[in-house]
Amino acid sequence: xxxxxxGPPAVDAPAVRPRRGRGRGRRWLLRSVAVLYIGILVAxxxxxxxxxxxxxxxxxxxxAISAPDAVHAFVITAQIALIAVxxxxxxxxxxxxxxxxxxxxxxxxxxxLLDIPVSVSPIVVGLAxxxxxxxxxxxxxxxxxxxxxxxxxxxxxxxxxxxxxxxxLVVREIVPVLQEEGLDQDVAARSLGANSWQRFxxxxxxxxxxxxxxxxxxxxxxxxxxxxxxxxxxxxxxGQTQTATLRVGDLAEQGEPGAYQISLVLVLFAILCIVGISxxxxxxxxx
Amino acid sequence: MGIEVRAVTKRFGDFxxxxxxxxxxxSGELTALLGPSGGGKSTLLRIIGGLEDxxxxxxxxxxxxxxxxxxxxxxxxxxxxxxxxxxHLTVFRNVAFGLEIRRRPKDEIRRxxxxxxxxxxxxxxxxxxxxxxxxxxxxxxxLARALAxxxxxxxxxxxxxxxxxxxxxxxxxxxxxxxxxxxxxxxFVTHDREEALEVSDRLVVxxxxxxEQVGSxxxxxxxxxxxxxxxxxxxxxxxxxxxxxxxxxxxxxxxxGGAVRSTVVRLQRIGFEVRAELDAGGSRxxxxxxxxxxxxxxxETGRTVWLRAAAGASTLAAPLAEPIALATALAG
Numbered sequence: 001x002x003x004x005x006x007g008p009p010a011v012d013a014p015a016v017r018p019r020r021g022r023g024r025g026r027r028w029l030l031r032s033v034a035v036l037y038i039g040i041l042v043a044x045x046x047x048x049x050x051x052x053x054x055x056x057x058x059x060x061x062x063x064a065i066s067a068p069d070a071v072h073a074f075v076i077t078a079q080i081a082l083i084a085v086x087x088x089x090x091x092x093x094x095x096x097x098x099x100x101x102x103x104x105x106x107x108x109x110x111x112x113l114l115d116i117p118v119s120v121s122p123i124v125v126g127l128a129x130x131x132x133x134x135x136x137x138x139x140x141x142x143x144x145x146x147x148x149x150x151x152x153x154x155x156x157x158x159x160x161x162x163x164x165x166x167x168x169l170v171v172r173e174i175v176p177v178l179q180e181e182g183l184d185q186d187v188a189a190r191s192l193g194a195n196s197w198q199r200f201x202x203x204x205x206x207x208x209x210x211x212x213x214x215x216x217x218x219x220x221x222x223x224x225x226x227x228x229x230x231x232x233x234x235x236x237x238x239g240q241t242q243t244a245t246l247r248v249g250d251l252a253e254q255g256e257p258g259a260y261q262i263s264l265v266l267v268l269f270a271i272l273c274i275v276g277i278s279x280x281x282x283x284x285x286x287x
Numbered sequence: 288m289g290i291e292v293r294a295v296t297k298r299f300g301d302f303x304x305x306x307x308x309x310x311x312x313x314s315g316e317l318t319a320l321l322g323p324s325g326g327g328k329s330t331l332l333r334i335i336g337g338l339e340d341x342x343x344x345x346x347x348x349x350x351x352x353x354x355x356x357x358x359x360x361x362x363x364x365x366x367x368x369x370x371x372x373x374x375h376l377t378v379f380r381n382v383a384f385g386l387e388i389r390r391r392p393k394d395e396i397r398r399x400x401x402x403x404x405x406x407x408x409x410x411x412x413x414x415x416x417x418x419x420x421x422x423x424x425x426x427x428x429x430l431a432r433a434l435a436x437x438x439x440x441x442x443x444x445x446x447x448x449x450x451x452x453x454x455x456x457x458x459x460x461x462x463x464x465x466x467x468x469x470x471x472x473x474x475f476v477t478h479d480r481e482e483a484l485e486v487s488d489r490l491v492v493x494x495x496x497x498x499e500q501v502g503s504x505x506x507x508x509x510x511x512x513x514x515x516x517x518x519x520x521x522x523x524x525x526x527x528x529x530x531x532x533x534x535x536x537x538x539x540x541x542x543x544g545g546a547v548r549s550t551v552v553r554l555q556r557i558g559f560e561v562r563a564e565l566d567a568g569g570s571r572x573x574x575x576x577x578x579x580x581x582x583x584x585x586x587e588t589g590r591t592v593w594l595r596a597a598a599g600a601s602t603l604a605a606p607l608a609e610p611i612a613l614a615t616a617l618a619g
Contacts, residue, residue, distance in 0.1 A: 184371035187338055188429075190358045191365035192385035193436065202384075206375040 046267060052260040064261035069239050070247060073262075077244040079155065080230070081223035084162035088219055092170030093212070097204075099171070100178035117167045125164050126232025133157060133233075153235035158243070161229035166219040173215035177208050214280050221273040224266065288349055289314035289472050290335060290440060295344030297330055304330040306496040308344070312489075315470045317463070319477055319487035321519070327496040328476045329444055335474065336442045337361045349439050364433030364471075368445040370425040372417035378404070378428050379413040385436035403431040406465070423454040430462075434471070443475035447482065459486055480520055484508065492516050509601050517603055524572045525605050526594055533562070533575040535600030538584055539593040546593035554581075554588055561586075567594060 053061055064070060098104075099111060117125065133151035134141040144151055151157040185207065189199045205212075227245045234241040236250065244262055251259040290312040297305040305327045312318050320328040333339040335346055337358035345354040353361055373381050380387075382403055386396045404410045407427040409420075417425055426446060433441060446462075447455040463486050466473055477483050483490055484504045492499040492507065492515075500512040511517035514530055524533045527547050539546055549567035556562075561581040564573045572594065576586075586592065596602050 184367060184369060185373055187358075188365065188367065188371035188373070188432075189384070191336060191338065191363060192432065193359045193362070193388045194384075195359055198388060203373060 049260055049263050049267060053264045056257070056260070060257060061261045061264075064258035065265060067258070069242070070244075070258065070262060072239050073242050073244045073247040074265075076155070076158075076241070077224055080158050080162050080243065081220055083159050084166060084223050085216060085219045087159070087163055088166050088170055089212070089216055092167075092174065092215065096171045096174035096178060096208075100175050101183065114168045114171060117164050118169075122161075122165055122226065122228030122230075123232060126161055126229040129157060129161055129164070129229070129233050133160070152233050153237070153241060155241075157233040158230050158241065161233045162223045162226050165226055165229055166222045169219045169222060170212065170215035173211045173218070174208050177211040178204075181207050210280055214277060217273050217276050217280070221270055224269060289316070290474065291345075291347035292331070292335065293345045293347070295331070295334060295341045295346070297327075297334060297339065297341050303496050305334070305341075308493075308496070308498055310491060310498060310501070312472060312474055314349070314472050316488040317466045317473045317475070317486065318489045318491060319475055319483035320491050320493055321477055321480060321483040322493035322499075323519070324478055326494045328478075328493045331493065332442050332444055332474060332476050335440070336363045336365050338365070362436065362438050364436070364438035364441040366426070366429050366433050366441070366443040366446045368448045370417070370422075370429050370449075372425055372429060374417055377414050377416060378409060378420070381417065381428055382431045382435050384432060389436065399435060400431075403435055406434075407431045421454075422450050423458055426450065426458065427461075430465075434469070439472065441471050441473045443473065445476055445478070447479075448477075455482070462486060484520070492519060494519070511601065511603065514603055514606055517601075522575070524574075525570045526567065526572045526596060527570070528605055529596065529602040530605050531572075531596045531600055531602045533573050535597045535602075536572065536574045537595050537597045538563075538574060538576070538580075538586070539595070540584060541593065543593050543595060546595040549592060549594050551586055551588050551590045551592060554586065565592070565594065 065074075095114070099107070130138065130152055132139045132141065133144065135145040135150065135152055136142065138144075138152070141152060149156070151160065185203050186199055189203045194202065225245060226243075227249065230243055231246055231249070234243070234246065236242055236246050238247075238250070242250070244266060248259050248262050248266070251257070251262070290310075292308060292310040292312075295305055295308045296303070308327075308331060310331075320331060322328045330339060334341045335348075337353070337356060341354070345352060347353060348361065348363070373384065376384070379400055382400045383396050386399060391399075400413075401410070404413055407430060409424060409427055409431065412420060412424065412428075417428065420428065426449075430443075430446075447458050450458065459482055462475075475486075487504060489501065490504050490507050491501050494515055500507055500516045502510075507516060508520050511520060514523070517523050517530060517532075522533050523530050524536070525531070526536060537546075542548070547567045549565040549572070551563055552566050552571070553564040554561060555564075556578070559578055561576045561578055562573055563576060563581070563586055564571065574594065576584075584592075
């Protein structure tokens with residue numbers, strides 16, 4: 001007679017099996033609450049933007065986004081976002097390397113200062129910039145104004161405000177990766193004859209590329225969505241310093257058509273960013 | 288020629304890692320730097336490689352003063368304990384790194400990397416990433432990478448420290464054979480005395496920032512300069528006020544000239560080896576015997592025997608403080 005012996009327990013079997021019945025019910029409840037919460041908070045309002053845009057028809061959509069002032073608003077938004085993200089990428093790389101690889105006096109204070117832009121209200125940031133660069137009462141705005149450089153109510157001020165609010169995003173993505181990798185590969189490259197630029201290009205940059213890409217996408221999304229700080233420093237002049245988000249705000253306030261249509265474009269871009277991020281995420285984990 | 292280290296001192300804050308160290312490493316030899324952790328051996332290696340700056344003293348490599356030459360221009364091959372593989376590059380590109388930096392022509396790189404991968408038996412792994420290799424394979428890749436630029440000196444910092452015992456043994460034999468073929472001046476750091484005794488032509492024992500003794504493995508084992516070297520290179524026990532190796536003690540079943548009367552306290556068998564712990568009045572020496580010796584002498588717990596250091600055995604006067612516990616702890 002052949003006896004069938006019970007096989008060895010599967011190695012990867014979970015130590016505690018999820019209980020049936022009550023456990024399953026609780027899981028279902030938790031999931032429903034989570035879905036409901038996200039639904040009411042995020043999905044429903046955004047869905048209504050879609051619904052309003054569709055209800056107004058394709059003609060209204062085209063009119064709203066192709067109006068000269070709308071086109072100008074999109075262009076200036078793209079300009080500000082690209083310049084601010086470029087500046088913050090270069091600066092963010094430098095700061096991340098400084099924080100991850102060097103110990104210096106005031107390093108902790110510096111580290112704390114970096115987080116201020118995300119915790120302070122953007123309106124305050126805008127007001128602070130006006131205090132410094134304002135053309136009449138600003139701290140050194142008048143001198144800049146005399147030299148023919150206009151910061152406030154012009155593109156430089158809007159770029160400055162956007163840089164300020166997106167400052168830590170790149171840094172905070174890169175620093176943990178740099179810290180985890182340490183200096184081993186850098187030292188090895190040095191012993192193989194690589195100078196500091198070669199080490200940066202051939203070793204450091206490839207090591208942090210996914211974290212950097214993630215930080216850049218995050219900054220871009222944040223830069224395009226910025227409202228408060230930019231509103232204060234821009235003066236919000238239609239056709240000149242009005243960005244896409246400012247235009248949405250103005251049109252909605254005045255009850256004019258076009259707010260939902262432009263909103264939809266912004267939402268679609270944000271979704272594109274999120275898809276981009278989710279495509280980057282697994283690669284970042286793997287490498 | 289080779290490496291000349293002169294009066295090198297290095298401090299980290301209050302801690303003196305190296306104090307006035309002089310060392311000359313002959314060209315073409317495989318030299319081991321052996322010592323306890325924190326003794327300064329890795330610091331010395333990093334200073335020779337230019338990865339650390341000395342506070343005082345000079346380094347000469349092949350007759351050229353390298354004291355202030357940055358690491359990237361010293362032409363020194365470095366192998367690290369944790370491999371330091373370029374994770375984003377294939378095995379081929381890892382090995383080619385130094386040649387690419389030096390802008391060598393493509394076909395020269397392909398030929399040279401091919402040769403090196405063959406040398407380290409990784410030719411079929413050229414297109415893999417380091418994460419797809421085992422620890423031993425990664426370290427062989429790191430060695431090929433260090434050799435690619437034909438360095439004047441090869442420096443290895445605890446190269447087998449992160450590997451398990453079996454692989455460590457294999458790689459050790461392999462490094463010895465590789466060195467016999469290549470004859471590049473090699474300096475390697477280890478805290479494993481067996482590794483150092485087995486692989487090296489010359490041994491440098493470093494402790495607390497100073498060099499204790501330099502010589503061939505046999506010289507150091509047989510004629511240790513002091514109790515530290517003796518204790519670090521092998522087991523030591525104390526008999527009749529002198530330090531002696533436990534396998535250098537003769538046991539007699541009857542009184543013999545100069546032998547100390549003792550009682551067997553404990554017997555322990557470890558494979559082919561028998562360790563007898565004895566009570567010799569003032570001290571408690573232990574003796575290392577083979578199973579055959581123990582059986583023919585008929586040693587058993589409680590028996591009285593007579594002990595004497597074997598003829599020609601190296602002994603040292605025991606220091607006043609009890610050194611045995613310390614020496615055995617360091618050797619272990």
